[in-house]
Amino acid sequence: MKSSGSEKKKEYDKMVQNTSPKPKLLINCVKAFVVGGAICVLGQIIINVLKYWDFNKDDAAMITSMFLIFLGSLFTGLDLYDSLGEFAGAGSIIPITGFANSIVASAIEFKKEGYVLGVGAKMFTIAGPVIVYGTISSVVVGIIYFFFGG
Amino acid sequence: MEYFKAFITGGIICTIAQVLMDRTKLLPARIVVLYVVLGTLLTGLGLYQYVESFGGAGATVPIIGFGFALGEGVMKEVDKEGLIGAFTGGLKATSAGITAAILFGYLAAIIFDSKPKK
Amino acid sequence: MGTQVGTQTIKFDNMPKIVSHAAIVGPKEGEGPLASYFDQILEDVLWGEDSWEKAESKILKEAVLMSIKKASLNLSDIRYIFSGDLLSQLIGTSFALRPLGVPFFGVYGACSTMGESLILAAMTVEAGFADYCLATTSSHFCGAEKQFRFPLEYGSQRPPTSTWTVTGSGAVIVSKIGTGPKITYAIPGKIVDLGAMDPMDMGAVMAPAAADTIVSFFKDTGKQPSDLDLIATGDLGKYGSKLLIELVKKEGYDLTSNYIDCGMEIFDSESQNTLAGGSGCGCSAVTLAGYILEKMEDKEINKLLFVPTGAMLSTVSSNEGESIPGIAHGVVLEN
Numbered sequence: 001m002k003s004s005g006s007e008k009k010k011e012y013d014k015m016v017q018n019t020s021p022k023p024k025l026l027i028n029c030v031k032a033f034v035v036g037g038a039i040c041v042l043g044q045i046i047i048n049v050l051k052y053w054d055f056n057k058d059d060a061a062m063i064t065s066m067f068l069i070f071l072g073s074l075f076t077g078l079d080l081y082d083s084l085g086e087f088a089g090a091g092s093i094i095p096i097t098g099f100a101n102s103i104v105a106s107a108i109e110f111k112k113e114g115y116v117l118g119v120g121a122k123m124f125t126i127a128g129p130v131i132v133y134g135t136i137s138s139v140v141v142g143i144i145y146f147f148f149g150g
Numbered sequence: 151m152e153y154f155k156a157f158i159t160g161g162i163i164c165t166i167a168q169v170l171m172d173r174t175k176l177l178p179a180r181i182v183v184l185y186v187v188l189g190t191l192l193t194g195l196g197l198y199q200y201v202e203s204f205g206g207a208g209a210t211v212p213i214i215g216f217g218f219a220l221g222e223g224v225m226k227e228v229d230k231e232g233l234i235g236a237f238t239g240g241l242k243a244t245s246a247g248i249t250a251a252i253l254f255g256y257l258a259a260i261i262f263d264s265k266p267k268k
Numbered sequence: 269m270g271t272q273v274g275t276q277t278i279k280f281d282n283m284p285k286i287v288s289h290a291a292i293v294g295p296k297e298g299e300g301p302l303a304s305y306f307d308q309i310l311e312d313v314l315w316g317e318d319s320w321e322k323a324e325s326k327i328l329k330e331a332v333l334m335s336i337k338k339a340s341l342n343l344s345d346i347r348y349i350f351s352g353d354l355l356s357q358l359i360g361t362s363f364a365l366r367p368l369g370v371p372f373f374g375v376y377g378a379c380s381t382m383g384e385s386l387i388l389a390a391m392t393v394e395a396g397f398a399d400y401c402l403a404t405t406s407s408h409f410c411g412a413e414k415q416f417r418f419p420l421e422y423g424s425q426r427p428p429t430s431t432w433t434v435t436g437s438g439a440v441i442v443s444k445i446g447t448g449p450k451i452t453y454a455i456p457g458k459i460v461d462l463g464a465m466d467p468m469d470m471g472a473v474m475a476p477a478a479a480d481t482i483v484s485f486f487k488d489t490g491k492q493p494s495d496l497d498l499i500a501t502g503d504l505g506k507y508g509s510k511l512l513i514e515l516v517k518k519e520g521y522d523l524t525s526n527y528i529d530c531g532m533e534i535f536d537s538e539s540q541n542t543l544a545g546g547s548g549c550g551c552s553a554v555t556l557a558g559y560i561l562e563k564m565e566d567k568e569i570n571k572l573l574f575v576p577t578g579a580m581l582s583t584v585s586s587n588e589g590e591s592i593p594g595i596a597h598g599v600v601l602e603n
Contacts, residue, residue, distance in 0.1 A: 021429065099182070100251055123259075146232065
């Protein structure tokens with residue numbers, strides 16, 4: 001007796017679920033928590049130093065993100081951020097340093113295809129969607145706020 | 151205390167993303183997009199402000215904080231400029247970050263080469 | 269001339285021989301358990317080239333030349349080359365063969381390419397269209413990552429089911445005359461898709477295809493697993509192999525006593541951090557051209573069923589929400 005196509009697929013899916021291990025959630029979460037938290041603490045230290053130097057709150061936040069983006073870029077270039085990502089997962093993808101990592105990693109990977117069509121065009125292959133969806137949602141929020149808010 | 155709050159807030163935000171990554175097969179790129187959109191919308195609803203005032207950098211350093219900057223920026227600009235602010239506010243507030251990312255990305259491409267994993 | 273057996277098996281009556289084999293691998297493969305079987309281990313994955321793609325081409329070209337040299341043949345003795353790789357439009361292979369001037373068939377079977385090129389070479393020799401054909405393939409970890417996954421410096425985390433693409437190329441020469449393991453059967457594989465979706469779990473994608481090819485061979489010929497000394501799949505990895513054994517068992521055949529997977533042999537997954545094992549066209553190719561054929565020459569293995577496995581996906585098909593079909597080609601070698 002042969003089971004039908006979709007039944008066979010369901011059956012196989014069950015087999016795969018039983019055989020293929022899932023990532024170790026608990027340990028991965030602990031690593032993500034610690035590394036993600038630590039990067040945020042670093043951000044807080046920079047903000048506080050800038051505030052101590054009399055920058056206002058907005059400027060301090062802005063300079064902090066620029067500095068973190070610089071650090072993310074540097075560590076990516078030095079071939080260290082990929083190892084951090086392997087260890088920390090979301091802990092190093094979610095902070096703004098991870099945004100920098102996705103841009104720099106693409107930029108240097110595609111350098112061999114030229115500075116215009118390689119670096120220029122492919123720099124945002126991973127990070128591009130963030131800017132697209134971020135910008136669109138900001139416009140949506142802005143329009144709603146104009147008509148219904150304030 | 152401020153540092154502790156930043157640590158906890160940032161840690162929790164990253165941990166939620168880790169759970170999504172490991173349990174839903176959502177690719178990191180999709181989770182990052184989800185976070186940005188979520189951050190912008192929560193800020194528009196006036197909710198993320200509470201997270202920010204509690205967590206400080208713990209709320210602004212994760213990519214969801216990029217959404218917060220977009221949302222805050224767009225609302226500030228709408229207050230100042232009216233409807234046109236809805237189109238300028240978001241990128242205006244995040245321009246430094248985006249410019250830094252492009253510039254450092256470009257410089258890194260000049261200086262560094264991709265290296266094989268061990 | 270060969271005969272058709274059952275539904276898809278070919279029986280070679282003239283039995284083309286594998287008269288030469290060569291394997292060149294990257295540094296990581298050279299630190300693995302099979303290191304002593306490879307002809308050359310590179311110190312650097314770029315091998316003096318300036319891109320992963322050019323490096324892969326060089327590895328393939330050198331493996332081809334080495335296999336010819338080991339057989340004391342000349343380039344002009346090779347009538348046709350059957351080869352392919354993982355890079356789009358087979359640039360790894362076609363650029364490698366550009367300076368050689370040998371008629372060339374480009375084949376694409378994803379990681380099953382070694383099986384496909386070997387079968388086509390054997391059929392061509394069996395039919396009398398060539399005295400010597402060369403079958404080869406290659407893969408490169410960095411080039412495959414760049415094309416199928418992420419840039420190398422991107423900080424992503426690999427799930428435990430993911431595999432590590434082998435950097436290397438294996439080449440074999442199939443001949444009408446001479447000494448060496450004989451190609452006795454070939455089982456060209458079907459595209460099999462049981463709905464697996466996860467590109468980070470290729471073992472689960474390819475196991476049904478491997479099972480289909482292996483079971484077809486047994487059904488077509490009436491043979492049993494115990495008629496063989498060794499059954500070697502390409503790159504199912506730790507978990508894909510378990511699935512294969514289970515799938516084949518459902519059809520009434522037992523693989524537990526003489527089965528290996530090249531992906532599990534080539535690396536020590538614990539110490540080399542390769543998770544489920546090795547993968548890529550090069551994985552089965554270098555394990556065959558290095559380790560397995562050497563064991564056959566030493567008569568430690570006399571009857572082999574070699575089943576390289578491939579996942580027929582592209583980044584486009586995954587983005588468009590398609591499930592991933594698999595394929596596996598079988599070749600029987602006997603002393």
